[in-house]
Amino acid sequence: MPEPKSEASRILGVRLRRRRRQLSLNQEAVAHLAGLNVSNYARIDRGLGNPTFHTLIRLATVLGIEPGDLMTGFNSAQLPPSRDGLEDPDAVMASAR
Template sequence: MPGIHSSAARIIGERIRDARRALGISMDDLSELAEVSLTTIGKIERGTQSPTAETLVRIASALEIDAGSLISGLQAKDFGEREHAYTVKDFLRARRELSGRG
């Protein structure tokens, strides 16, 4: 069984599940309303798959909620380890140094 994709995926999945249950609809109902496969809905709700922006909007629309509410409060660290752990300021400084303007 696949593990959790990230803490963000788990949180988004929980929010979707909570909203779906509050409406009293099944995953199958949500799948049909959002035009997203039942398998994908299940994976997202379990946190084993992160939804694309399009899928997130489709699901939120079907649940009659704002898509932003599903990602509200999430930060980059919630999506797992970053390949580049430096800030924009660090990036720009390095770019200037490489171009000889620093």
């Protein structure tokens, strides 16, 4: 089985899956209601996808929660390494100057 792209993706998948199950919905129903392809939603639900902002809003709406409930508590340590190597917040600020 593929590994999540990041810890953040894994956590998001857990949150979505937990809420979906609380509502007794299957992946197909959530995908349909959110206007998503079932396989794309299934990847997000398993923590393998990286949904867009608009997709997160659609999913939160279908699941009857605030989008912020899906996104709370994340930090940069849960993301995959950046392509530009600017992981340190001080380095990011220095590069912006």
